Amino acid sequence: MERTEAELIAAVLRGDAASFEPLVQRYSPRVFATARRYARREGEVEDIAQEVWLKAFEKLASFRGEAPFEHWLMRLTVRTCYDFLRAHQRNRESSFSELSGPETDWLERFVTQPETAAETAAAAKLLVGRVLEKLSPPARLVITLLEIEDRSVREIAQLTGWSVPLVKVRAFRARAEMRKILAKMATDKYL
C-alpha cells in the first residue's frame, strides 16, 4: 500500500532518509516545470531542482503540516529560483540586434499586421524568453508569477515572502521595466 505524504514526512523526520525518495519522485515534475521558467539550460534546471530537494531535506523539520507539502515545496522552489536569478544576472545589457531570423520575421509581421503574429508561434516563445532574460530578478519573478502563471498578489506574497504592498510595487515596476525593454528592442531593430 502506498504511504501517504504525512507518513513519509514523519518517517524522514524519525531518521528514515529512504522515505524521502518517494517524495522526490512524486513532486519533481512540479519542481522541474517551475525551474524551467527561470533557467534556460538543462544543466541549470537540474542544479536548481537538486538544490530545492537538498534544502527541502534540511528544512523538513520546519514543515508544520498546516498547508499541503506541495505548497511548502513550491515556496522553497520559487525562492531557490529567485536566488538563482540573482546569482546569474548576465547578458542583461546585450542588444537585440542578434535576433534570429524567425524572431525578426515575427516582429516584422507584428509591425505590419499585428493580428497575424500568432502568440503560439515558436518565434514568439523565443522572443519572450529573450525579453524575460533582460528583466531584473525581482521583475522577472513577479512578471512570471503574476502575468504568466496568473497567480494572485496574495499568492505571490506567500510564495516569495514579500509583503502584499511590495508585490504590488514590484509588479508596477516590472511592467514598466518590460515596456522599456520592448521599446529598446523596437529602437534597436527599427531605428
Place this chain on the structure above:
Amino acid sequence: MNIAELQRKLLAAARANAPDDRVPYAFEKRVMALLASRPEADRWILWTRGLWQAAASCVAIALLLGAWVFFNSTASSNSADLTQNFENTLLASVDQNDQAQ
C-alpha cells in the same frame, strides 16, 4: 510600434507555451546519493560556520565595549576639566589677591 500590444502578445505567448515537467532519468536516485554523502561534510560546515559566527560576535562585543570605555573616559575627563575651569573662574579674584600680596 504598439509596445503595450506587443507586451500583451508576448505574455500571451509565454502563457501558451508552458514549460514541460520532464524529470531526468533516475533523478531521485541522484538526490538520495547526494543526501547520503552529505552528513559528514555538513557537520564540519556547521561547526566552521558556528565558529565564525562566534568570532564575529566576540569582535562586535569587544568593539562595543571598547567604544563604551573610550567615550565614557572622554566624557568623565571632560567633566573634570569643566569642574576645574569653574573653580578657577570662581576663585580668580581670590587668586589675584593672593598674587598681589
